[in-house]
Amino acid sequence: MAILDVENLSIRFGGLVAVDQVSFQVMPDQIFTIIGPNGAGKTTIFNLISRLYEPTSGRIVFKGTDITRRPPHQIARLGMARTFQNIELFEHATVLDNVLLGRHVHARAGFLSQLCYLPSLRRDEKAFREVAEGVIGFMDLESYRRTPIHGLPYGIRKNVELARALALEPRLLLLDEPSSGLTPTEARALAYRLKAIRDRLGIAILMVEHNLRLVSDVSDHVLAVNQGRILTSGSSDAVQRHPDVVRAYIGE
Amino acid sequence: MASNDLRIDHGQDLVLVPGRAAALRWLLIGALFVALPWLIDEYFLSQFTFICIYAIAGLGMMVLLGYTGLVSFGQAAFLAIGAYTAGALETAGVPFVVALPAAGLVAAGAGVMIGLPALRMTGLFLAIATLSFAFIVEEVITRWTSVTRGSLGLIMPDATLFGWAIDSERKFYLLCLGILVLCLLGVANLLRSPIGRAFIAIRDSRIAAQSMGVNLAIYQTLSFAIGAALTGFAGALLAHKLTFITPEQFGINVSIEMLTLVVVGGLGSLHGVVFGAAFIILLPQVIAGLRGLLPDAIANQTGIETAAFGIILILFIIVEPGGIYGRWQSLRRYWSEFPFCKAGSFKRQRSFLKSERW
Numbered sequence: 097m098a099i100l101d102v103e104n105l106s107i108r109f110g111g112l113v114a115v116d117q118v119s120f121q122v123m124p125d126q127i128f129t130i131i132g133p134n135g136a137g138k139t140t141i142f143n144l145i146s147r148l149y150e151p152t153s154g155r156i157v158f159k160g161t162d163i164t165r166r167p168p169h170q171i172a173r174l175g176m177a178r179t180f181q182n183i184e185l186f187e188h189a190t191v192l193d194n195v196l197l198g199r200h201v202h203a204r205a206g207f208l209s210q211l212c213y214l215p216s217l218r219r220d221e222k223a224f225r226e227v228a229e230g231v232i233g234f235m236d237l238e239s240y241r242r243t244p245i246h247g248l249p250y251g252i253r254k255n256v257e258l259a260r261a262l263a264l265e266p267r268l269l270l271l272d273e274p275s276s277g278l279t280p281t282e283a284r285a286l287a288y289r290l291k292a293i294r295d296r297l298g299i300a301i302l303m304v305e306h307n308l309r310l311v312s313d314v315s316d317h318v319l320a321v322n323q324g325r326i327l328t329s330g331s332s333d334a335v336q337r338h339p340d341v342v343r344a345y346i347g348e
Numbered sequence: 349m350a351s352n353d354l355r356i357d358h359g360q361d362l363v364l365v366p367g368r369a370a371a372l373r374w375l376l377i378g379a380l381f382v383a384l385p386w387l388i389d390e391y392f393l394s395q396f397t398f399i400c401i402y403a404i405a406g407l408g409m410m411v412l413l414g415y416t417g418l419v420s421f422g423q424a425a426f427l428a429i430g431a432y433t434a435g436a437l438e439t440a441g442v443p444f445v446v447a448l449p450a451a452g453l454v455a456a457g458a459g460v461m462i463g464l465p466a467l468r469m470t471g472l473f474l475a476i477a478t479l480s481f482a483f484i485v486e487e488v489i490t491r492w493t494s495v496t497r498g499s500l501g502l503i504m505p506d507a508t509l510f511g512w513a514i515d516s517e518r519k520f521y522l523l524c525l526g527i528l529v530l531c532l533l534g535v536a537n538l539l540r541s542p543i544g545r546a547f548i549a550i551r552d553s554r555i556a557a558q559s560m561g562v563n564l565a566i567y568q569t570l571s572f573a574i575g576a577a578l579t580g581f582a583g584a585l586l587a588h589k590l591t592f593i594t595p596e597q598f599g600i601n602v603s604i605e606m607l608t609l610v611v612v613g614g615l616g617s618l619h620g621v622v623f624g625a626a627f628i629i630l631l632p633q634v635i636a637g638l639r640g641l642l643p644d645a646i647a648n649q650t651g652i653e654t655a656a657f658g659i660i661l662i663l664f665i666i667v668e669p670g671g672i673y674g675r676w677q678s679l680r681r682y683w684s685e686f687p688f689c690k691a692g693s694f695k696r697q698r699s700f701l702k703s704e705r706w
């Protein structure tokens with residue numbers, strides 16, 4: 097069964113139909129990639145799925161639950177985490193605190209135990225740190241643990257954002273252009289990690305990506321969009337050779 | 349600082365004061381403040397009492413603005429609500445130990461009332477909403493004469509602590525100091541807990557906070573409630589300190605003082621609250637002292653203090669957004685690395701361009 101089922105999703109901004117009757121399904125063991133030229137509506141699809149935008153029509157079903165009308169903070173609770181095209185980190189907090197926020201949906205302690213830092217909270221915080229340190233190790237961020245975000249280089253910030261999303265222990269990860277701004281070496285490390293996330297952690301990935309080599313390397317399924325509409329979908333090679341896709345990219 | 353960088357156990361992260369040296373330092377600072385009444389005369393002690401009270405009120409503003417990124421131009425209202433709740437209750441014979449938490453609770457209730465409709469507002473709109481709220485509260489207090497005696501003013505009885513009268517400056521200072529320490533501990537605990545991380549997340553990126561599961565409605569309202577409660581406690585103490593309260597004592601200038609306090613002290617730091625409070629209380633003294641040195645034409649102008657506050661607030665926002673505490677930290681870093689510092693490495697980081705779309 098699909099972990100994410102998007103049906104006839106559309107959104108209109110004034111006169112512009114940014115996403116137009118888009119449907120697709122992501123399977124639990126998949127890296128599912130959306131490609132398309134600039135302004136195709138890829139980020140808008142993400143913002144619709146994470147409920148930051150209100151769809152004009154259509155349905156979004158995540159893990160069998162209809163989330164089309166759920167408020168955005170509930171989406172994380174259901175097990176979906178995302179990163180942002182322009183990186184949205186907590187600039188004045190440390191790397192560790194950013195990653196620890198990923199545990200927010202798992203926090204159980206009440207107000208009084210937080211006010212007094214009772215043993216029950218202490219136990220929770222310890223457990224949160226164990227998960228966070230695991231993720232920090234996986235993302236190679238150990239040496240930045242106590243560094244505030246502002247002042248970190250771009251590639252590191254990208255890793256922190258991914259680490260924060262992983263700390264939530266989601267079932268589905270939404271990654272908006274994870275390789276943009278990375279050096280070729282960093283992009284190779286990313287490809288390795290994406291596969292590890294899918295195979296070792298068992299987390300499905302829905303991503304938007306421009307680096308076609310990375311796309312071919314990791315994707316199980318590719319969806320091409322242009323001007324808000326689906327052009328084609330299928331294996332990475334087939335989609336990249338599809339005449340409509342070639343035209344959309346060259347025709348720009 | 350540097351010696352504590354290596355952690356070998358998560359427990360090390362969970363202590364409030366890392367290491368023996370820091371604990372010893374805090375102990376010494378604490379001992380100094382407890383001994384203060386026996387070291388300085390009553391007039392100066394009275395200034396320190398005011399600093400404690402303002403620090404408690406400023407702590408509320410710090411939670412709100414410094415940690416959650418929500419601006420409030422209405423802190424005077426919470427201060428007034430705290431003061432008059434304590435005043436009305438204690439006049440009716442309720443003991444101080446009950447009146448003080450009640451003052452915090454009623455102020456927190458008011459905080460929720462303003463926090464809920466303010467959910468969709470940030471920045472300028474929030475500033476205007478909180479400002480109007482403060483005017484309404486001032487108006488209500490002036491008109492509700494059966495409880496507040498309006499502009500006739502309310503005389504505060506002496507506070508009693510379990511039958512023990514707080515009847516000297518010395519005792520009252522120690523009481524305020526104790527409450528300040530408790531409030532600081534509580535807030536420090538919250539800040540290193542999920543609630544504090546959620547506040548900071550909202551401050552730095554509302555959109556990411558939301559997508560990581562933070563319910564903006566709940567946490568912003570909570571921040572208003574905590575900020576108001578702390579300011580309410582301070583209001584109750586202030587009422588006792590002043591012994592006589594009138595609605596005019598809680599005007600817009602007090603809200604501006606609170607804003608100046610956290611900006612000058614240093615947004616996003618608990619040390620900053622204390623530095624800022626000291627600044628707010630001591631600046632008028634300094635100005636009074638300087639008056640003698642200024643030419644008569646300037647020295648006799650009214651409103652010099654307000655002007656000085658305004659100018660300093662603007663200067664800090666432009667030149668040192670880290671506040672006094674930020675300045676202090678960069679000086680410390682500068683000296684600890686002294687001959688090896690590059691020019692410019694202590695300048696502010698240019699932050700990455702933020703866009704409205706994500």
Ligand SMILES: Nc1ncnc2c1ncn2[C@@H]1O[C@H](COP(=O)(O)OP(=O)(O)OP(=O)(O)O)[C@@H](O)[C@H]1O
Pocket residue numbers: 109112114132133134135136137138139140141181705
């Ligand atoms: N909040 C908004 N209000 C108005 N128009 C919007 C909004 N968000 C997106 N759009 C428009 O929708 C279209 C699709 O934008 P989107 O950001 O989804 O493109 P994209 O495929 O992510 O492009 P890129 O590869 O450049 O990131 C664009 O024309 C954009 O201007």
Ligand SMILES: [Mg+2]
Pocket residue numbers: 138139140181
């Ligand atoms: Mg985009």
